[in-house]
Amino acid sequence: MDEYDYIVVGAGSAGCVLANRLTENSRHRVLLLEAGGSDRKLWIQMPIGYGMSFYNPRVNWMYRTEPEPALNNRQDYWPRGKVLGGSSSINAMVHIRGQAADFEDWRAAGNPGWGWQDVLPYFRKSETCSGDPAFHGKDGPFHVTDVSADCHKLCASYLQAAAEIGLPRTGDFNGAQQEGVGLYQIATKGGLRMSAARAHLWPARARANLRVETEALANRVIVEGKRAAGIEYMKDGAVKRARARREVILSAGAINSPQLLLLSGIGPGASLQPLGIEVLHDSPAVGRNLQDHLCIDHLYRARVPSLNQDLGTWWGRLRVGLRYLTGLRGPLAMSVNQGGGFIRTRPGLARPDQQLYFSPLSYTRAVPGKRALMRPDAFPGFLLSAQPCRPTSRGHLRLKSADPRIAPMIFPNPLATEQDITDLLEGSKFLRRLAAAPSLQAVIAEEMKPGPQIQTDDELLADVRARASSVFHPVSTCRMGQDARENVVDPTLKLHGMQGLRVIDASVFPTVTSGNTNAPTIMVAEKGADLVLRDAG
Numbered sequence: 006m007d008e009y010d011y012i013v014v015g016a017g018s019a020g021c022v023l024a025n026r027l028t029e030n031s032r033h034r035v036l037l038l039e040a041g042g043s044d045r046k047l048w049i050q051m052p053i054g055y056g057m058s059f060y061n062p063r064v065n066w067m068y069r070t071e072p073e074p075a076l077n078n079r080q081d082y083w084p085r086g087k088v089l090g091g092s093s094s095i096n097a098m099v100h101i102r103g104q105a106a107d108f109e110d111w112r113a114a115g116n117p118g119w120g121w122q123d124v125l126p127y128f129r130k131s132e133t134c135s136g137d138p139a140f141h142g143k144d145g146p147f148h149v150t151d152v153s154a155d156c157h158k159l160c161a162s163y164l165q166a167a168a169e170i171g172l173p174r175t176g177d178f179n180g181a182q183q184e185g186v187g188l189y190q191i192a193t194k195g196g197l198r199m200s201a202a203r204a205h206l207w208p209a210r211a212r213a214n215l216r217v218e219t220e221a222l223a224n225r226v227i228v229e230g231k232r233a234a235g236i237e238y239m240k241d242g243a244v245k246r247a248r249a250r251r252e253v254i255l256s257a258g259a260i261n262s263p264q265l266l267l268l269s270g271i272g273p274g275a276s277l278q279p280l281g282i283e284v285l286h287d288s289p290a291v292g293r294n295l296q297d298h299l300c301i302d303h304l305y306r307a308r309v310p311s312l313n314q315d316l317g318t319w320w321g322r323l324r325v326g327l328r329y330l331t332g333l334r335g336p337l338a339m340s341v342n343q344g345g346g347f348i349r350t351r352p353g354l355a356r357p358d359q360q361l362y363f364s365p366l367s368y369t370r371a372v373p374g375k376r377a378l379m380r381p382d383a384f385p386g387f388l389l390s391a392q393p394c395r396p397t398s399r400g401h402l403r404l405k406s407a408d409p410r411i412a413p414m415i416f417p418n419p420l421a422t423e424q425d426i427t428d429l430l431e432g433s434k435f436l437r438r439l440a441a442a443p444s445l446q447a448v449i450a451e452e453m454k455p456g457p458q459i460q461t462d463d464e465l466l467a468d469v470r471a472r473a474s475s476v477f478h479p480v481s482t483c484r485m486g487q488d489a490r491e492n493v494v495d496p497t498l499k500l501h502g503m504q505g506l507r508v509i510d511a512s513v514f515p516t517v518t519s520g521n522t523n524a525p526t527i528m529v530a531e532k533g534a535d536l537v538l539r540d541a542g
């Protein structure tokens with residue numbers, strides 16, 4: 006059996022950071038296992054390729070949730086990256102840290118060392134970004150770009166409309182003032198996607214003390230007594246084993262890290278026995294506390310051309326393609342989400358309760374499948390979307406089978422609380438107020454969805470249940486916290502009751518942050534790497 010100091014499972018947003026930081030010092034030998042393959046693919050590196058990876062089983066786990074009663078029993082589609090870089094190789098690149106108060110909440114929940122002032126240095130360490138140096142790093146591996154100069158003309162109508170209804174403007178959602186509307190910073194450098202793989206793995210891959218195995222599916226943690234001794238994985242049709250002298254670190258993401266624990270006999274005993282899995286460590290919270298962001302889109306037919314004309318016609322594609330080829334700029338170098346916002350939908354709220362997205366294009370989601378594609382609509386259109394920041398509903402996941410190749414069953418359980426229902430309804434109503442502002446009215450020909458026939462709160466709520474969907478931010482399935490019955494890892498990210506085993510990825514978030522989850526996952530991994538190295542002396 007090969008032996009390493011650390012085995013990291015999953016080369017996603019967190020795993021790539023760990024592989025890099027743990028091998029900076031040549032003392033440690035690290036094995037990084039990734040179920041997917043290479044990220045050297047055009048549609049991953051070119052930002053607009055988002056639409057191509059969205060349904061591509063070669064780079065995407067393409068999960069479906071179980072039928073969700075609150076969403077008319079729909080099975081939501083949950084893409085997750087299955088490739089070097091993980092979900093950071095297929096995500097929409099919007100770069101948001103969350104609110105300072107999110108991390109104060111983490112600390113207050115019994116996690117010393119995770120308050121805002123504790124985590125800010127790790128956010129700064131992780132990135133290179135323009136803006137106030139009190140908030141932004143200037144020489145970190147993960148590059149974040151201000152693409153405002155290239156935003157579509159319709160973004161000006163969005164910003165102007167927001168001003169007309171009295172929303173403040175912010176120039177930096179990750180700076181001193183998150184609240185307000187503005188244009189998103191995105192994770193790119195020189196017109197190419199900035200994934201965790203590009204930031205951390207590409208520079209580290211040549212190191213003699215790092216071994217990266219792709220197309221390697223971890224089956225289970227090898228447990229000896231209460232110690233994680235290594236990993237069993239499948240590669241090229243053969244079962245292999247590797248030993249970890251110091252630690253096994255699970256960074257397989259919020260779906261697969263708990264799945265792997267459950268497959269290893271670490272989880273709620275009662276749910277494992279029926280599958281014939283021997284319970285090696287009873288940890289009731291594995292797979293519980295699942296949180297995610299749910300979003301509602303309003304679709305408008307525009308009076309003026311939108312990005313649909315650039316991306317959906319051959320002459321438009323020629324124009325933007327040439328712009329990209331000659332300068333790595335323009336719509337192909339951007340996220341589909343260009344305008345953003347963090348706003349309070351009603352008076353009396355202590356902090357923004359809603360994230361806004363303005364996309365100067367519109368597309369209709371396909372039915373997920375091998376040949377599905379995300380295509381811009383044939384007419385000029387754009388989307389306004391609202392996503393409540395801090396849902397209170399909790400879901401869970403559990404194994405369907407003891408076979409590691411079979412996806413777990415995901416029960417997101419959205420809209421399970423009155424507050425979550427109110428928040429999403431308020432978000433949807435707020436989009437109508439924003440769209441009614443003169444500058445948006447000037448470019449809107451027609452509200453296509455929900456549509457003018459939907460007027461009352463009951464009708465809007467019915468529309469939410471019929472159409473709302475995930476924005477792909479699952480977290481908390483191996484939650485960090487002090488109580489071993491309620492949480493999976495302690496504040497140093499070690500598994501409660503086990504030795505030599507940590508989980509470091511989005512699954513440890515005590516609660517979902519008030520925004521997109523890539524930047525905070527990278528922060529968790531930067532801090533996690535420090536915790537691991539500190540223990541190694």
Ligand SMILES: Cc1cc2nc3c(=O)[nH]c(=O)nc-3n(C[C@H](O)[C@H](O)[C@H](O)COP(=O)(O)OP(=O)(O)OC[C@H]3O[C@@H](n4cnc5c(N)ncnc54)[C@H](O)[C@@H]3O)c2cc1C
Pocket residue numbers: 014015016017018019020038039040041059083084085086087088089090091092093095096097098099100101221222223224256257258259261262265476477478479510511512521522523524526
């Ligand atoms: C379509 C989409 C759009 C998104 N848009 C944004 C956005 O615009 N901004 C933002 O901030 N966030 C966004 N997110 C969320 C963000 O990308 C994730 O929160 C973040 O990448 C999670 O990082 P992670 O390390 O926890 O997991 P991941 O990055 O998903 O990494 C897990 C890795 O582990 C591997 N793995 C899993 N199981 C095994 C196994 N058994 N053996 C070996 N390897 C395994 C996976 O293949 C994957 O590479 C989006 C996500 C998606 C899917």
